[in-house]
Amino acid sequence: MALNFICNSAIPPRVKVTFGSKKSLQDVKTLIKAIGIPSKSCSPHESLQKGNWVKLICGASFEDVVDIRNLSLVYTLAGVDCIDCAADQSVINAVNEGIETAREIVPIRRPWVMISVNDDEDLHFRKAEFDAENCPSDCSRPCEIVCPANAISIKREKSTVEVLSGTNPTGQLKGGVLTERCYGCGRCFPTCPYNKIREVTYVRDAMATAELLKRNDVDAVEIHTSGRQTHLFRELWDDLGDSVQYLRLVAVSLPETGDETISSMNQMYDIMEPHLSCFNLWQLDGRPMSGDIGRGATRESIAFAVRLTASTERPPGFLQLAGGTNAHTVDGLKKRGLFQTQNTSAESKHLHSLIGGIAYGGYARKIVGRVLSSMQCENGPAGIEHHSQHLLEALKQALDLVGTVKSYTTSNPLVTQP
Numbered sequence: 001m002a003l004n005f006i007c008n009s010a011i012p013p014r015v016k017v018t019f020g021s022k023k024s025l026q027d028v029k030t031l032i033k034a035i036g037i038p039s040k041s042c043s044p045h046e047s048l049q050k051g052n053w054v055k056l057i058c059g060a061s062f063e064d065v066v067d068i069r070n071l072s073l074v075y076t077l078a079g080v081d082c083i084d085c086a087a088d089q090s091v092i093n094a095v096n097e098g099i100e101t102a103r104e105i106v107p108i109r110r111p112w113v114m115i116s117v118n119d120d121e122d123l124h125f126r127k128a129e130f131d132a133e134n135c136p137s138d139c140s141r142p143c144e145i146v147c148p149a150n151a152i153s154i155k156r157e158k159s160t161v162e163v164l165s166g167t168n169p170t171g172q173l174k175g176g177v178l179t180e181r182c183y184g185c186g187r188c189f190p191t192c193p194y195n196k197i198r199e200v201t202y203v204r205d206a207m208a209t210a211e212l213l214k215r216n217d218v219d220a221v222e223i224h225t226s227g228r229q230t231h232l233f234r235e236l237w238d239d240l241g242d243s244v245q246y247l248r249l250v251a252v253s254l255p256e257t258g259d260e261t262i263s264s265m266n267q268m269y270d271i272m273e274p275h276l277s278c279f280n281l282w283q284l285d286g287r288p289m290s291g292d293i294g295r296g297a298t299r300e301s302i303a304f305a306v307r308l309t310a311s312t313e314r315p316p317g318f319l320q321l322a323g324g325t326n327a328h329t330v331d332g333l334k335k336r337g338l339f340q341t342q343n344t345s346a347e348s349k350h351l352h353s354l355i356g357g358i359a360y361g362g363y364a365r366k367i368v369g370r371v372l373s374s375m376q377c378e379n380g381p382a383g384i385e386h387h388s389q390h391l392l393e394a395l396k397q398a399l400d401l402v403g404t405v406k407s408y409t410t411s412n413p414l415v416t417q418p
Contacts, residue, residue, distance in 0.1 A: 024388030025105065028077070028395055032106050035399065035408045037079045041109045044081035045248070045279060048318045051340035053357025054405050055082040056364055057322065058095065059183040060116035060124040060224065062086065062149070065094035067181075067365075067372055070384040072098025074368050074391070078398035079406055080111050082249075084222060084359065087115040087209045096217045101385055112219035112248060115212060117204040119236040122224045123288050124253075126184040126201045128152075132173040134196055143188040143197060148292055148362060150373070151181035152188065185289040185362070206239035213243035220249035222283065227254040227264035234271050245277055253283035253322065256304045262313050269315035280317040283359060284308065287324035291363035297324035302332040309338060309354045318356035326363035330404040358405055367397040 032038070047053040056075040058068050063086055072083050072095045083099070085091050095113055102108065118125045128143075132154045135141075144152045154175040188197050213221055221244070225233050237244075244250060252268060254261070265282060272280065286301025301321045308314055321329060333339035333355060341354050371394040375387050384391045399408060 021388040024392050025385075027392050028388065029106055031392070031395065031399075032077060032108075035403075037077075037408070038106060038108050040406070040408075041079055043109070044112050047081045048279070048281070048320075048356040049352040051342075051353030051355055051357060052405050052407070053082070053318075053320065054080045054402050055084055055114070055320065055322075055357065055359035056080045056111075057359050057361030058083060058085040058091070058365070059361060060084075060086055060118070060122075060222075061127060062183040062365075063088060063091055063180040064178075065090050065180075066381045067369070069094040069098040069101075070372055070394075071365060071368060072096075073102045073384060074098075074394045074398050075364070075402070076102035076108065076111055077106060077395055078402040079108070079408075080402060081357070082112040082114050082220065082359075084114040084116060087117050087204050087212055089212070092212065092215070092218060101383065105385065113217060114220035114222050114249070114251065115209065115218055116222045116224060116253075117206065117209045117236065117240075118224040119232040120203065120226060120229065121201045122226070123186065124184060124224055125203065126186070126199055127179055127182045128177045128184070128186070128188050128197050129179075129200050130176050130192075130197045132175045135173050136194060137173065139194070142191040142193070146187045146191050148185060148187065148366065149181045149183055151178045151183075152176070153178060183289065206236050210240050210243035213240065214246050218246075220247055220251060222251040222253055224253045225268070227257050227261065227268070230264060230267045230271065233268050237271055237275075242275075244275060247278050249279050249281060250276060251281040251283050251320075252317075253285050255285050255288075255323075256300070256307070261308070262311055266313070266315045269317070281320055281356065282308075282314075282317050283320050283322045285323035286321065289362055290324045291326040291361060292366040293324075293362075295326070295328045298326055298329045298332055300324055302329065302336060302338075305333070305338060305355055306336055319354065320356050320359055322359040322361065325358050325360050327401060327404065329358055360401060364398070364401060367401060368394045371397065 058071060068085060068091055076099045083095050085095050092115065099110055141154055144154060154173055156173055212218055223236060257264065284301055284304040286304050287297055290297040301323050305319060305321055308319060330339055338355050342352060343354050371390050375384060375390040379387060384394060
């Protein structure tokens with residue numbers, strides 16, 4: 001089942017921000033100052049050149065605006081260069097609100113905001129769907145257990161008698177997938193013992209996305225493609241039209257397709273080049289949406305990077321890892337001699353560091369998400385700046401990850417060294 005998602009481009013007014021505990025908030029400021037993030041931060045473009053670019057992937061289909069706002073706030077404080085999100089008006093607003101709230105806490109440079117679009121059906125642009133009323137009453141609900149986004153909620157309905165008596169519910173199952181939290185990882189599909197979970201795929205509306213790209217708080221676009229059908233890529237690029245002239249960066253996210261990869265990249269670059277007025281980037285999507293699974297998830301993205309950096313035939317553009325990236329990615333790049341390694345070839349048509357940086361998605365959301373979940377269990381949905389102790393803990397987690405790429409060092413006892 002395929003859908004066509006349409007989005008709007010209005011920008012809401014800023015709301016005055018209030019903050020929580022002064023002591024914990026001061027600890028946040030002290031930690032950032034001790035690391036020297038504001039003074040060490042360079043422009044996102046310079047980060048790409050140096051090889052220490054870090055992008056937070058909120059998710060092309062993740063649309064929980066409360067979490068997105070809090071993730072954007074925390075990772076802006078941690079010094080990321082870019083925040084990638086769904087091409088949806090409310091999501092973009094949440095990202096920018098999180099960024100600006102972070103900048104009210106500490107004067108720090110603004111990361112670029114990137115929105116994602118697809119040229120065809122893609123794993124990143126899908127949702128799970130099922131009706132809990134059709135689930136057998138004795139189902140053990142493995143889908144709930146395996147979901148990394150806490151996007152599945154199934155509860156048994158209570159009768160009036162059960163409510164009044166306080167007894168355990170015996171009624172019909174209710175609930176299902178929380179659409180705004182599902183980001184399409186697909187882990188629930190094979191776990192359902194009754195094959196009740198459906199996949200709903202969609203393609204973002206290119207014309208509506210083009211309008212969003214004209215916003216003054218959107219800096220980049222990422223085109224997800226299989227790389228196998230460049231005519232679809234050309235159609236999307238043509239539909240985006242002159243909106244790409246407003247951008248600082250155009251990224252193309254693609255999987256490794258064997259011997260065809262370099263050829264496809266060159267064909268796509270030839271399509272873009274006549275109207276490309278900004279920098280371009282190739283996102284090497286190793287093992288999509290798997291970074292939170294474990295150490296080995298990052299191997300495919302590193303192997304992809306090894307193959308591409310060895311080629312002299314690839315088109316111009318920065319290279320950035322994604323898909324399975326986690327706390328072990330930097331060590332893997334170092335072992336291959338690719339971490340912040342400069343391209344010294346005089347004949348090279350490529351830009352500075354062999355690898356421009358790393359994008360973190362599922363893993364980045366997981367480590368900070370634990371803190372956000374704890375905060376929401378205690379206080380309900382809220383801006384994390386209102387609960388400064390949680391903000392401090394979330395920031396420590398983010399710094400441990402971002403710091404592996406940015407090479408943060410500090411003797412401050414508030415931070416845990418990676």
